[in-house]
Structures are given as C-alpha cells and as structure tokens.
Amino acid sequence: MSDNSMPLDSQIPAATCVLVSGGSRGLGLAITADLISSGVKVACFSRSLTPEIQHLAEKHPQLLMAGSVDLTDSQRLKGFVTEAEERLGPLDGLINNAAIGQDSLLVQTSEDRISTIIDTDLTAPLLLTRLFLRKVFIRSGRARILTISSLCSQRGYAGLTAYSAAKGGLEAATRTLAREVHGRALVNAIAPGFFASEMSSVLGSEQLATIARRTPTGRLVESTDILPVVRMLMLERTNINGQVLTIDGGASI
Numbered sequence: 001m002s003d004n005s006m007p008l009d010s011q012i013p014a015a016t017c018v019l020v021s022g023g024s025r026g027l028g029l030a031i032t033a034d035l036i037s038s039g040v041k042v043a044c045f046s047r048s049l050t051p052e053i054q055h056l057a058e059k060h061p062q063l064l065m066a067g068s069v070d071l072t073d074s075q076r077l078k079g080f081v082t083e084a085e086e087r088l089g090p091l092d093g094l095i096n097n098a099a100i101g102q103d104s105l106l107v108q109t110s111e112d113r114i115s116t117i118i119d120t121d122l123t124a125p126l127l128l129t130r131l132f133l134r135k136v137f138i139r140s141g142r143a144r145i146l147t148i149s150s151l152c153s154q155r156g157y158a159g160l161t162a163y164s165a166a167k168g169g170l171e172a173a174t175r176t177l178a179r180e181v182h183g184r185a186l187v188n189a190i191a192p193g194f195f196a197s198e199m200s201s202v203l204g205s206e207q208l209a210t211i212a213r214r215t216p217t218g219r220l221v222e223s224t225d226i227l228p229v230v231r232m233l234m235l236e237r238t239n240i241n242g243q244v245l246t247i248d249g250g251a252s253i
Contacts, residue, residue, distance in 0.1 A: 012186045014235040015093025015144045019084065019132060020044040021071055021125070022098030024053040027148065027192075030223040031095060031230055032056065036063050038235060043084035043091065045069040045077075046098060071098045071124040074131075081131060090139060093234055094132045096125040096147040096170070102163040114162045121166035126173060133185065144234050147174055147189040151248050154191060167191075171244045178242030186241050188233050193248025195221040216250035225249075 018035055022028040023044025029052055032044045036056070044053065045067045057066045065087055069080045085091055099121045102109070129145060136143045152160050153167035171189055178187040194211050212220050226247055232238060233245075246252055 011237060011239075012142050012144060012183075013092070014237075015040065017041040017043070017085075017089050017091050018093035018095060018234065019081065019091050019128075020095045020097060021128065022046050024048065024050045024066065027195075027223050027226065028095075028097040029053060029056075030227060031097065032064070034227045034231065035234070036060050038231065039063070040093075040235070041088045043067075043080070043088055045071075045080055047071075071128065072119055074127060077128065078131060081135070085135070090141065091132060091135065092141060092143045094129060094143065094145045095230070095234070096128065096145075098125075099148070099163075099166075102160050104159055106161040109162060117162040118166055121163060122169045125170060129173075129177070133181070137184065143185040145177070145185055145187045146230065146233050147171075149174075149189045149191040149244060151191050151193045151246065151252060154246065155252055174244060175242045186233070186238070188240055188242070189244040190226060190229055190233075191244050191246045191248070192226055193221045193246075193251045195223070195225075211251065214251065215248070216253070219249060221247055221249060 018040055020028055020032050020042055023032040024046040028044065028046065032042050032053070033056060035042050041063050043065045047068065047070050049066055049068050053066045057064045065084050067080050069076050071077065100117060102117055125147065133143070147170050149171050150167045152164040153171050157164070174187055174189040181187065193215070194208065208220060212218065229245055229247060233240065
C-alpha cells in the first residue's frame with residue numbers, strides 16, 4: 001500500500017453535523033432542508049433569516065440551528081460555531097455556500113465593491129474553513145468540506161470578473177487543501193451552471209432563456225440537480241477528493 005493510500009477502516013465517515021453558510025434561501029436553503037430530511041444535524045447562518053428557514057428550524061428544533069450572522073464578521077461567526085457545537089454536537093461537515101454577486105464590468109466596478117466581493121466570496125470562506133478545520137483537528141476528528149463554486153470560474157462571462165476571480169480562487173484552494181489535510185478530510189467543490197436565483201436574476205429572463213437554449217439539456221440547472229451530488233460528497237462512502245464537479249447540463253462542453 002502506498003503512503004498516500006487510505007486503508008478501508010480510515011475512510012472519511014459520513015457527515016453527521018454540518019455547518020452551512022448562506023443557508024436561509026435559494027440553494028443553501030434547499031441543501032439545508034435536504035440534509036435534514038436525511039437525518040443530518042445542520043447549523044446554518046446567513047446575514048438575515050427568511051421565514052422559510054425560521055419555519056424549518058421551528059419544525060426540526062433537534063436537527064436545525066439557524067442564526068443571523070454576516071460571513072465576514074469573524075468574531076460573531078466564531079461565537080455561532082461554538083454555540084452550534086454546544087447545541088448540536090461536534091461539527092464534521094462544512095458547506096461553503098454564501099456569496100454575493102456582481103453585475104458590472106470591471107472598469108465600472110468601484111474599488112470598494114471589488115474588495116467587498118473578494119472579502120465575502122473568497123477570504124471569508126477560507127477563514128471559515130480554517131476555523132472549522134482547527135476545531136476538527138483539535139479533537140482528532142475527520143471531516144468533509146464542500147464549496148459551492150460557479151461555472152463562471154471556468155468560462156468567461158462579462159460583468160462577473162471579480163466574482164469569477166473569487167470562485168476560481170476557491171477552486172484552487174480546494175485542490176491544494178485536499179493535499180494539505182492528507183486524508184483527514186475530503187475536500188471538494190461543485191460548480192453549478194446558471195440557475196434561476198436572486199443572484200442570476202440580474203441577467204434578465206431573456207439572457208437566461210438564451211443560456212438555456214444553448215445548453216445541451218435545453219434547460220437551466222435546478223437545485224434538484226445539485227442536491228444528489230451534495231448528498232454523495234457529504235454522506236456517501238467515496239474517495240472523491242480535491243475535485244470540482246461541474247453541474248451545468250453540458251453548457252461548458
């Protein structure tokens with residue numbers, strides 16, 4: 001057996017308590033609800049709590065803890081993570097989902113806006129991942145980490161330069177971190193194509209319809225296309241590691 005091989009008894013176990021950023025709406029909400037339906041405990045946070053996530057938390061108080069936390073507020077975030085572990089138990093899964101979008105050419109984007117996008121979409125997820133891993137490693141545990149990236153990191157789309165740069169950075173970090181943790185965590189990313197969401201709404205219905213027509217499957221990506229892959233990477237026995245899985249209906253081919 002090579003030094004890099006993992007014996008069968010050292011497989012990374014399924015995640016049982018997952019931290020989800022941006023879990024109150026859109027894809028994050030769908031992921032949270034899907035994990036709960038699988039019996040997984042979830043601590044999710046976002047800048048503001050929607051009625052949907054509050055209802056879900058009231059319905060599943062033993063499985064879900066939801067909080068209003070800004071991803072870039074490191075002190076508040078540390079407190080939330082500590083509270084989550086006290087209430088739900090040790091975290092062994094992380095899904096980096098929170099992000100802000102962009103709808104402006106780089107030359108028309110202010111310096112402050114660029115900094116905000118990079119801070120929120122790249123720096124903050126890296127700091128959250130560091131916080132999460134430190135807690136996991138202190139107790140000699142193992143974990144699964146999943147980052148929601150974007151097709152924008154692989155293909156050029158006008159008006160999304162800073163956003164694409166941040167997502168590309170996260171994909172590079174995914175590959176590198178998978179080597180750094182040396183088998184103590186499975187680290188992967190999913191890069192969805194365009195799907196109907198608050199973030200993609202800036203493109204307009206006509207542009208989204210054009211994207212759908214050019215996609216081999218003839219439709220935009222939906223959250224139901226992504227959830228099975230999330231479940232696989234977080235819950236199933238797998239040796240997938242350091243990968244970025246593209247889910248776009250073939251739009252990138």
